[in-house]
Amino acid sequence: MLTCKQATQLMSASQDRSLTRKEHWSLKMHEMLCKGCRNCHQQLNLLHQLGPEWQKRLQGDEEKGAS
């Protein structure tokens, strides 16, 4: 069984490369049992769908602060 840390690592890896079948299923199994990681994965996917432009914008806003 994966730990939450390993699960999050697989999630971010899956944004850059395809997971092996084994990795994919261990992540799925973990997410079935762990609500926290399920939510985390949804947010990651959302960010990924928005794309690098938005990720930059969101991070940039934090650095700049309120203007």
Ligand SMILES: [Zn+2]
């Ligand atoms: Zn977890």
